[in-house]
Amino acid sequence: MSNQFSLLRSRRFLPFFLTQALGAFNDNVFRNALVILIAFRVTGLDAADVDFYSNLAAGLFILPFFLLSATAGQWAERSEKSRAIRQIKLLEIGIMVLAAFALWTGSLPFLMAVLCLSGAQSALFGPVKYSILPQALRPEELVGGNGLIEASTFLAILIGSLFGGWLMNAFDNGECYVAVAVLVLAIAGWLSARAIPVAAATDPSLRMDWNPVRQTWRVVMGLRGHRAVLNAVLGISWFWFFGSVVLAQLPNYTKVYLGGDASVAPLVLTLFAFGIGLGSLMCEMLSRRTVEIGLVPLGALGLTVFGVDLYLARPEAALVAGLDWRAFLAVDGNIRLCIDLLLIGLSGGFFIVPLFALVQQRAPRERLSQVIAANNILNALFMVAAAVLAIVLLQAGLNIPELLLVTAVLNALVAIYIFTLVPEFVARFVSWLAIKALYRIDIQGLEHIPDEGPALVVCNHVSYMDALLLMGAVPRPIRFVMYYRIFNIPGMKQLFKAARAIPIAGSKEDPDVMERAFAQIDAALAAGELVGIFPEGGLTTDGEIAPFKRGVERILATRPVPVVPMALRGMWASMWSRRDSRLHRARLPRRFRARIGIIAGPPIAPEQASAASLEAAVRALRGDRA
Template sequence: MTHTNQFALLSSRRFLPFFCTQSLGAFNDNVFKNALIVMIAFRLATDEANFLINLAAGLFILPFFLLSATAGQIADKLDKSVLIRRIKLAEIGIVLFGIAALYSGNNYLSLLVLFLLGAQSTFFGPVKYAILPQHLQKTELVGGNALVEMGTFVSILLGTIVGGLLAGFTGDGESGLLWISAVITITAIAGYLASRAIPSAAAPAPDLVLNYNPFTQTARILREAAKTPSVFYAIIGISWFWLLGAAYLTQIPSLTRNVLGGSESVVTLLLCCFTIGVAVGSLLCGRLSGGRVELGLVPIGAAGLTIVGILLASTTGSYQPPADGSVAAFWANEGSLGILVSLTLIGIFGGFFIVPLYSMMQERSAPEIRARIIAVNNVLNALFMVVAAVLGIVFLNVLGATIPQFFLIIALMNAAVALFVFTKVPEFAMRLLIWLLSHTMYRVKHEGLEQIPAEGPAIIACNHVSYVDALLLAGAVRRPIRFIMYKPIYEIPVLHFIFKTSRAIPICSKEKDPEGYARAFEAIEQGLKDGDLLCIFPEGQLTKDGELQPFKAGIEKILQRTPVPVIPMALRGLWGSFFSHKDGHAFSTLPRRFWSKVCVVAGPPLEAAMVKAEKLQETVLGLRGEHR
C-alpha cells in the first residue's frame, strides 16, 4: 500500500472506534484521579493529605505490577474487540461504585476505586497496542501510533484539568459531586458504545494456558523479548521515556511554586506546553516517517531530550520570579518564554523518541506473544516511573540538589542511556544516517517498489553510481536488505560500521582473495536459504562515466546454486553527486548539490532461469532511462 495521510485513519472503522474508546478511557481515569487528589488536598490537614495523595499515586500504579502479566496473556487468548467491550463494561461498574464512594465521603473507599480504575487500565494496556498491528497495514502503523500517543496525552491533560475544575465546585455543596458523577458516567458509557464498533481482532493464541504468577510470567516473556534485541531494547527505551516524563511532570508543581513563584494556573500552563509538545511531536513523527517505522528519528529525539533538558535546567536555574504568581506576571517575566519553549520541545522530541519505539516493538514482536510483550513493557514502565520518584527523593531530599540541578542530572542520564541502547542496537545509528541523507542532500522518490516480495528469498540487481547507493536503497525498501558489495567499499570508514550492522556480504575477485570469494558465496547461499532479501551491484564497481558497465556473471553463478526471483532496480539522478566519480574521484570536491531529486525504480521480478547478465543489464538500463 502507498503511504497516506495519518489523519485519514480517523475516518476508518478499523481505527476511529478504538481511538475514541482509548481516549475516553484515559480522560475518565484522570478526571476521577485528579478530582479525588484535589479534594483530598483541600479538605484534609497537610500531613494526612500528603500521605493519601502519595498512596493514591501508588495504588493507581500497583495493578500494573500485579496484573500486567495476566492481562497480557488474556489479550493473546481472547478476541481483543470482545475483551475491550468487557473492560469498558467493567469501567461503568467501577464508575458507579466510585460515585457512591465520593458521596459517602470515605477517602479510603475512593482510593479503592482508584485501584480498580488502575486495574482496568492494566487490562486495557496490552490490548491497546497489540490490536493496532491486527487492524492497520504496516504503512499505517506509525501514523496510528502517533495518533494514539497524541490522543492519550491530550486526554490525560484534559482529564487532569477537568477533574481539578470539577473538584473546585465541591466546596459549594453537592453540586460539584453531581457534576463529577455526570461527567465520569457519561464518559464511561460513551467509551463502551464506541467500543462496540471496534472490528473483530482474532485471538493469536486461543489455546494459551494462563500462568497467574506475575513474577515467573514476566521473567519468561522478558527472556522471549531478549531473543530479539531490537524488541528488548525498544522496551528499555520506552520505559526510560516514562521515567523521564514522570521525573519532569512530578516536579512541575514544586518547580512552579518554589522556583518560578507561580500559582496553580502556571502549573496548568506548564503541563499544557509539555502535553501539546508530545502530541505535536507524535504527529510530526508520523509525518516524517513516510509510512514506515523510521528508527532514524529515535536518535534525533534522544539528542533533543538531552540538549533541551540542559537548556531547561539552565533557564530555570537563573530565573528570577516575579512578585505576582499569576499567569500574566509569569508570561511577562524575563525567562518565562524560554521555559515554555523548552518544555514544549521536550514533549516534541519525546514524541520523536517514543512513537518509533512503540511501532518497532509491535512490528517485530511475534504475533502470538505480542500482547504479553506489551504487558511486560507496561510492568517496566511502571517500575521506571517508581524509579523516577526514588531519584527525585534521593537527589532533592537526600543530596539536597535543586530542581534545576535535578533536571540537568536526568538530561545527562538520558544521554548515557541513549548511547547504551544505540550501542546495543546499531540499527538506530544506521537509520539516522540514512534518514539524514535522504532528507538533506536528496529528495528520494520511489517507483514500483510494491513489486518487491514482502517476504521470502530474493535478489535485487541494481546499477552502481555512488558510495551511498546502498544507503538510499536501504532507506527506500521496506524490507531489510543484505548487500553483496565490493570489499574495498565495505571497508570504507564510517560506512563500514553501517554495512556491518546490516550484515552486508563483502566480496572481491577470485584472483585477489580466493578464500574470501568462497566465503562470500557460502554466505550468499545461506542468506537466501534463510529467506533474506539480498542486493547485488552486478557491475562490480562504481561507474566512472555515468553509464552502466558490463554486468558480471556472478549473479548467474548465485542463481545456479540457489534459484530465487531477481528484482531489477535502477537509481536515477545520482551521477554528478558528491559521492559519485563525475569530474574526478568521489569526495574530491565540496558538495555542490543539495535536495536534488533521486528516484529509486523497481521492475517486475524475473524468474531465476530467465536471468542472464547481458539481458539483466538491458532491463536495468531500461528502468534507468536517460536520467543518470
C-alpha cells in the first residue's frame, strides 16, 4: 500500500472505518440535539434548570465508562470481534428506537436514561474499536490506520454536533427529524458492520469477572507491569483532559472574548477539530509508516506554545459583540487566533496518534482489549477532573483565557513529568528531528526486525550520527553499544543515557568498562530487548568496512539470539564522517541533507552467525555505495 488512504479501498479496514465513524456521528447527533432541546425547546426551564440538565447529560454519558469498561474489555478479549461489533450495532439500533420514542414524548427523564444507554453502548464499543486494529492491519499500517480513525472520530464529532443542532433548530418538528436521522444512522452502521472480516478472539478461554469495581481496579493496576504502555495511556488521558477543557470553553469564549455570533462558534470548533484531523493524518507521512513516538514531544510542545499564544492574542473580552464569521475574520488579530486554534488541534493529532499506536504495538495482544478498557476508564476520570478544575478555577475568579493559559502551562508540566519517566520519548524526538533535518533517507527491510523478543542488530559504522539514525529508523527501542568516549561527549551524554545506550571500552583501555558492557548486553537480551552494535569497533577511516571483531561471537555464545544485519549506505560522503580528514576526526560537512540509505536483511540464526559471516552479510547489503 502506498499510503494510509489506500486502506480505504481495503475490506480489512473500510467496513470497520465506516462503522466506527457512523457510530461517533450518531452519538453526537443525538447528544447535541438533546442539548439544543433542553436549552431552547423544553418549556418551563429557567437558566439554572438548563445548566443542571446540560451537566447531568454530560455526566450520564460518561458514567457507563466507569461502570462497564472493565467488563467490556474482558468480553472483547474472549469474543470474535466482527460478531461483537455487529451485536453492539444491533444494541445501538434498539437504543435509537428508544431515543426516537423519547424525542416524540418529550420526556426529559426518559431522554436522559436513553443518553446513559448510548454512553453504555459506546463504553462496550471502545475496547473492540482499538484492539481490532492490530489484528486487521500490518505493523507498517498501524500509524496510518490510527490516524484515519482519529481524524474521522473528531470530524464525526464536529459534523454530528452541527447536524444534530441544525435538525433541531431548522424545523418546527425537529424532534421527528432527529429521531429519523438517528435510526437511519444506526441501521447504516449495522449494515457496514456486517462486512467486517472475522477477527479471532485473543483469549477465548478468559473467565469473566462480573464485579465491576474489582475488575476495574484489576485492569487499571494491570498497566503497572508495562511502563511504556502505562505512560502512553496516561498521555492519552491527559489529551482528553486538555481537549475537554478547550471544547467546554469554546462557546462562551467565542461569544465573550471573540465577539462572535452563532456563525462564529461552528468556525472555531471546525478549526480545532480540523487541526486534530489534519495532524492525525500527517503522522504516517512524518513517521515513515512506523510507530514514531518522537512525534509525541513535538505535539506536547505545540499544545503549550500555541495554547500560550492563544492567551496572549486575546487576554481580555472583545470590544465588540455579535460579529458574523465574515466580520470576525476581518478584525485585526483574529487570523492569529484562528491559526492558534488550528495548530493546537494539529499538535493534538501529533500527540495522540503515536500514543494509541504505541499502546496497540506494545501491549500484550491477549490483553489489549483490557488495556484499552483501562485507557477508557482513565480517559473518563481525566475528563471529569477537567470539568471539576474548570469549575473551581472559574469560580475562583479566573476568566476563560486565563483558564486556557493554566491548562497550557499544566500541559508543559505533565509532558516534562511523562518524558522524565520515559526518556525514550525525548530520545526518539531528538533522533527523529536530527534525521529529518540533516538527511534524506531511503529505508528498506525493516520488516526483518522482529516485533518482539530479543535480537542483536549489527551494522557498519561510518559516522558519529549512526546510532541516532538507526534509533530513528527502527520502530522498536534499540539499545546501542557505543564507544565510551563518544558516549561521554558533553551535550550528547544525556541523550545517550535517555536512549539507554551501553558504553564500552577496549580491553586494554578499561577492562572494567568492557566487562560491565557485556553484562549489560546480556541482561538486555535476557529481558527481550533489541541491542545494536557496530562490530568494526570504530568509525571507518577510508569508507570501507573494517573486519568485524569477535565480541559479537562472545555475546552470542552467552545469549544465542537472532542477529539482524543492517547497512548504512551513502554515509561516507555525508555529514560527520571522517572522509578526507588527515587528522582522523570529523570535519564540517561538505553536503547538507545528503541522500542516504538504511537497509536491513533477514535475521541470521545464532548458530550460523560468526564475525566473518555477519561482516559478509553487511557488505552484501551495503553493496558498492559507501
